[in-house]
Structures are given as C-alpha cells and as structure tokens.
Amino acid sequence: MTATEAARERRTGVGDVLLDVRDLRTHFEVMDGTVKAVDGVSFSLRQGGRLALVGESGCGKSVTALSIMRLIEVPPGKFAGGEILFEGRNLLKLNDREIRKVRGGEIAMIFQEPMTSLNPVMTVGDQISEAVLLHQPVNRKGAQEVALQSLVDVGVPDPKRRLKQYPFELSGGMRQRIMIAMALSCNPKLIIADEPTTALDVTIQRQILELIKNVQERTGTALLLITHDLGVVAETVDEVAVMYAGRVVETGTVEEVLLSPRHPYTRGLLESIPSQGKKGQRLSAIKGVVPNPFRMPKGCKFEPRCPYAWQAGADEEPPLFDLGPDRMSRCWLYDPRYADHLAEYEGRAPKKSAEVAS
Amino acid sequence: MIRFIIRRLIGTIPTLFVVSLLIYSILQLAPGGPEQRFEQNPKITPAAIAAFKHRWGLDQPIPVQYCRWVGICNPDGEGLGVFISNSRLPNFLPGFLGGGDNGVLHGDLGYSSNTGSSVASLIGQRVLPTAILAGIALIVWVSLALLTGILAAVKPYGKLDTVITIFNYVGFSFPTFWLGLMLIVLFAANLRVLPAGGMWDARTVPIFGSPEYWKFFGGHPVNALVDLGRHLILPVITLVFVSVAGDSRFVRAAMIDSLHQDFVRTARAKGLAERKVVFRHAFRNALLPVLTNVALELPFLFGGAIATETIFSWPGMGLAYIQAVRTFDYPVLMGILIITALVVVLANLLADILYAVVDPRISYG
Numbered sequence A: 001m002t003a004t005e006a007a008r009e010r011r012t013g014v015g016d017v018l019l020d021v022r023d024l025r026t027h028f029e030v031m032d033g034t035v036k037a038v039d040g041v042s043f044s045l046r047q048g049g050r051l052a053l054v055g056e057s058g059c060g061k062s063v064t065a066l067s068i069m070r071l072i073e074v075p076p077g078k079f080a081g082g083e084i085l086f087e088g089r090n091l092l093k094l095n096d097r098e099i100r101k102v103r104g105g106e107i108a109m110i111f112q113e114p115m116t117s118l119n120p121v122m123t124v125g126d127q128i129s130e131a132v133l134l135h136q137p138v139n140r141k142g143a144q145e146v147a148l149q150s151l152v153d154v155g156v157p158d159p160k161r162r163l164k165q166y167p168f169e170l171s172g173g174m175r176q177r178i179m180i181a182m183a184l185s186c187n188p189k190l191i192i193a194d195e196p197t198t199a200l201d202v203t204i205q206r207q208i209l210e211l212i213k214n215v216q217e218r219t220g221t222a223l224l225l226i227t228h229d230l231g232v233v234a235e236t237v238d239e240v241a242v243m244y245a246g247r248v249v250e251t252g253t254v255e256e257v258l259l260s261p262r263h264p265y266t267r268g269l270l271e272s273i274p275s276q277g278k279k280g281q282r283l284s285a286i287k288g289v290v291p292n293p294f295r296m297p298k299g300c301k302f303e304p305r306c307p308y309a310w311q312a313g314a315d316e317e318p319p320l321f322d323l324g325p326d327r328m329s330r331c332w333l334y335d336p337r338y339a340d341h342l343a344e345y346e347g348r349a350p351k352k353s354a355e356v357a358s
Numbered sequence B: 001m002i003r004f005i006i007r008r009l010i011g012t013i014p015t016l017f018v019v020s021l022l023i024y025s026i027l028q029l030a031p032g033g034p035e036q037r038f039e040q041n042p043k044i045t046p047a048a049i050a051a052f053k054h055r056w057g058l059d060q061p062i063p064v065q066y067c068r069w070v071g072i073c074n075p076d077g078e079g080l081g082v083f084i085s086n087s088r089l090p091n092f093l094p095g096f097l098g099g100g101d102n103g104v105l106h107g108d109l110g111y112s113s114n115t116g117s118s119v120a121s122l123i124g125q126r127v128l129p130t131a132i133l134a135g136i137a138l139i140v141w142v143s144l145a146l147l148t149g150i151l152a153a154v155k156p157y158g159k160l161d162t163v164i165t166i167f168n169y170v171g172f173s174f175p176t177f178w179l180g181l182m183l184i185v186l187f188a189a190n191l192r193v194l195p196a197g198g199m200w201d202a203r204t205v206p207i208f209g210s211p212e213y214w215k216f217f218g219g220h221p222v223n224a225l226v227d228l229g230r231h232l233i234l235p236v237i238t239l240v241f242v243s244v245a246g247d248s249r250f251v252r253a254a255m256i257d258s259l260h261q262d263f264v265r266t267a268r269a270k271g272l273a274e275r276k277v278v279f280r281h282a283f284r285n286a287l288l289p290v291l292t293n294v295a296l297e298l299p300f301l302f303g304g305a306i307a308t309e310t311i312f313s314w315p316g317m318g319l320a321y322i323q324a325v326r327t328f329d330y331p332v333l334m335g336i337l338i339i340t341a342l343v344v345v346l347a348n349l350l351a352d353i354l355y356a357v358v359d360p361r362i363s364y365g
C-alpha cells in the first residue's frame, strides 16, 4: 500500500478500489457531426464508498453512468477511449454475456424517471423477481420471496399487495422505492443512482435520498450518486467529482470540494446556491452558457465563462492536475508556471462558500 | 366488463341505424335500379317493367321503401296505413306482439331482386368461404408482419431493415388484380400446377357447402382438404402479399417506439438478454397498438377481399357483393353492407376488450 492510498483509507474508512474510470471518452456520431458527450472523465470509487458526480444538466453525467453499465447504444454511440475498471476488469472489453452478468448482478442502476422506468404491463413482483432469477440461484417462488424481502427492506407499506400491483397503481415516490428495491434485490457491489429524486415532489425527494443513504449504509454497497444539486451532496456522499462539458474538472472529498473548491467552475456552482448565510445577498450565477458540443473551445472548455481566465484563446487543454490523494483539478491555476494567478484566485475566495457544507 | 360490453352493444343500434340510412341514400343517388337489367332486353315491355317495379315496391316514395326495408312500414299497407301491421298494431313491434314480419327489425333481410332467393341465406352461404380465405390469409400475414416488423425494428436502418422495407414498398405498390392475374398466368396457365380459380374442383368434388360436400368431406377428408388447399394457395398469396406491408410497417413503428421507452432500458440494466428484452418487454407493449390495428382490419376481410375474390372467382362475400353491384341488386347490397357495418362495430368492441386484456391500466367498470 502506498502512502497516498494509506492516507485515503484513513480518511474514508473503506476498502480497495472498486470502480476506476480512467479518461473515459464516449462519443455519438450524429447527423451534424460528433457529439463528444463524455470526453475525459476520470474518478475512482472504493468498495462501500460513496461518490457524487455533479454538474449542470447536459454535461455528460448520464452518459458516464450508461457507459459504466454499457447501456450506450453502439452506434450511434462509440467508446472512443479510456477504460472503466471494475474490480480490475475493463468493462468496455467484456463481451455481451459477461456484461449482462455485471448488469443488475454487480452494478445496479436507479434511473431518473420513476414514472416511465417500470414496465407498465408487468406486475411489480414479476419485474423484481425477473432480475433475481437472472442473478441468484433461486426458483420462481424463491425469487418472489426475495422480491418481497427487498420491498420490506425499502420500507414499502403493505409489500405483499404491492407485488401484485402494476406501476400505474403507484405514486412516483413509491415507484422509485420499487426501483431501489429492484436494484438491491441482487446484492450488487455498486449502485448507480442517476438523479433519483429530480422527478419527484420536494417532500418525497428527502425521503428517497434518506432511503438510498440508509440502504447504502446497511448493505455496504458502493454508491455512485449523480446529481446536479450540490445541496444534496454534503449529506449523502463522502467524495465528489465535478463535471463540466463532458470532463471531470475537479475531484476530492466533500469537505475539500465544498469548502475549498480548486476549480473556478466549482466555485461558481457553490456561489450560485441560495443559503441562509447569503440571505439578502445577490446570488452570482456563472455568466454565459455551456458550450455548443459542435463548437467547443479549443483549450480549457470553461475558459469563455471563467472569471479568473487570463490566457484567452490558449489552444492547449489543461490536464487533470494531481493535488493530493484523489484530489484533482483540471485548471491551469495548478500549473506551477502560474503560481501568481493561483495566489490571486485564493485571495478572492468568497468567505461564504463554507456555509454550503454546513 | 360485462356491463361495458352490454352498454357498447346497445350503443351500436343508433350507429347501425345511421349507417343504414346513409348507405340507402347513397344507393338511391346512383343512377339506375334493379329494373335496369331489363332495359336492353327488347322482349320485356314497359308494362312488364312497371309491374316488376310495383312488385318490388320500387314505385313507392324512397322513405317508404327504406321504412319497409327497416320494418317500420308494412309492404301491404296503403297511405298512412303503412305503419300498421296486418294485426292492426304498429308494424315495428316484434311479430309475437302483433307487429309485422318484414324488414331488418324482424330479422328479414329481404330477397335478391335478381334471383329472388333470400338475402340471409345467400349471405349465409357466402360467409364460410370468405371466413376460410380471410382467416388463413390473416393468420399468415399477421405472423409475417410481426416477424418482419420486429426484425426490422431491432436494428432500424440496418441491412435486414432495408431489405424488409424494400419488400414492403414493392408489396404495397402492387395492385391486387395485377398480382392475382400474374399468379394465374404463371401457375395456372403456364405451369399448370394450381387451379386458376374457384374453391373446389367441380370434376371430383361436390358443390362447397352442400350436404353432398360434407358427406364427401367426411368420407375423404384428405382429398377434400388437399383440393381446398390447392384452391387457397394463390388467393392467399395475393391477399398476404398486398396486405403484409402495411402491418409490417405498423409493427416496426410500434416496436421502435417501444424499444426506446425507459422501461426497456431498465430491463437491459437488469442484465436481461436482448431477446427477452425485445419480446418480454418491448413487444408486449407494442402489442397494444398492433392489436387495435389488426382488429380494425377484420371488417375489410369480412366484406370480402373484393378484388381477390373476384379474380379467383372465390364464392365469398366479396364476389357476391360485386355480382349484386352489377345487377343493381339493392336488397343483397343492403344486406351485405349492413352486416359489414355490424362487423365493423363489433371489431371495434373486440379491439377495446383485447386492450383491456393486454393492458392492466385499462379497465371497463
């Protein structure tokens, strides 16, 4: 074990690396050209660890998740580079049979749209036990029992009756519970939750998030939570990877990223969150809009919107600078050549950003 | 469910009434009438024609003719008395309550103005041949449409989809009569392997539907079936070839739609094999629109695939219809059309019921 790994382990208290996404590039060939939806995503997650993938809508979070599940339709999709190591195996290299074993069995996914993610003409029980039958050595009856138990585990009231119900008989929150139960039913090593609460009522959002957190803690499965809401990050996960325009631009622990963001984009995101401490203050939104996928800036993708940019038009894209164990930033500020700019960036740090994390 | 069906059946009555009024009016708008067929015949005098028209009630005002056909008016009545039955009660009442015995209301579809035989028995004879031809063609073409539609949808714009699409467009653009005639030329006239038309070989088999036929069928079932099958091949191919395209495209569209639904992605995320994703999840949902589409196609088959039956002299409803049109046989036309309308309505009802069977979201309380 290297010194950095030892440091990390102390900090998060979890095991070996489970998922290691390295410079993933997932592109789509469309009529007008190539959409580089994911073009440089790197992060890693340990066994039992909890990581949030954060970024504005359209930055490639879902494509990243679907790439891990190999649910990207090829074509038009294409894995143009990088690797996804899951327990050391590159998922991008698995054949159909092998990846089907991983899907649902080792990595389960919860989707954003509970209203449409369940089959309308199949009962809840059949849909859960279908997954169980695939991945566990049980017969039909046994699968129904597992399904029932997983409904109990996610706190569905009257679980026996639910098994026989159809999705249309259930509310959005209940359907999302069913999705979580389905994900849990095969004891996966990793659960990917893609904006699991975005489509739900605000009151239900909190419950579902609590539930995901609880089952994660109880079962010890790793969690990859995808969200565009930095607010939910602090209370749910230990680590964060921030995405912008198909790239990971910053990674670190929750405290590190929320309290001392090392990328101007992350700082911008934090400044645009309303909070108690900022009452009466103007919220500062990040100026400008996300770049058009067909007209990406050549160098740093955030440069046109960056309040700290100084070398407009530079053609070279910044690499992910290593700032410590699993602490990275894709910003020229961390190139030793630009130490004076870094000093200025740190001098302008808004004091209030600390409040978000509290 | 039962209440829903009863409610819908009662609802068909006004529909059929309006439909009958419409088809009656349209028939009257067309020039000519049942007497037309005597006009070229120098042996028949104008007086004889007038007598023919009187006998068939064709000299009555059109509303009275219609009401006689429906059974509201008594053909024996005069003036306002037309509404009164021979038992001196309103004519529309059922016979056992003292009403009349004529008209659709009393189960009487009238008599062919051409042959004088009962319309009901004529239709009765024609239903089975049409049902045999249409039923077999329907099974073949729906199976083919499902197969090709699903295969095309699994990889849209792939090689297989392109081939299927080309076949579909060719089939779609083939006129039925041309295809039928070409098949006759090839297989009946040139190769002499299949009969050119008809439903049975008159040299060896009795008339279809007659008691002798069923006796023959009982005695030599294999011979009878082989003979029927040989006569079925060309008309079935014709019907299937021109009909499969539309449904194949329909299935393809429904499947592509279904394959893009979120729950299909969920099914894949479980680790399900693609074949099961396609059939257990996507297809079961695509089945809903496909079922409706097929149920609504049934009446066209019942009305007889008119062109196909005509080309192959298949003694079904379609051929009867064409013969009735040629001879201005109003009673037969009305009979066939009103029964076809009834089948349309029932097919719609069937579609609704199937919907509720396949889709748990739909229930008819």
Ligand SMILES: Nc1ncnc2c1ncn2[C@@H]1O[C@H](COP(=O)(O)OP(=O)(O)O)[C@@H](O)[C@H]1O
Pocket: A028, A030, A035, A037, A038, A055, A056, A057, A058, A059, A060, A061, A062, A063, A064, A076, A293
């Ligand atoms: N099948 C596809 N074909 C073309 N472009 C796609 C496809 N799927 C996603 N994209 C593009 O990839 C980008 C990232 O999408 P997504 O990962 O869904 O964003 P989000 O971060 O909101 O989840 C978007 O610009 C989207 O248009």
Ligand SMILES: [Mg+2]
Pocket: A058, A061, A062, A063, A194, A195
């Ligand atoms: Mg998304």
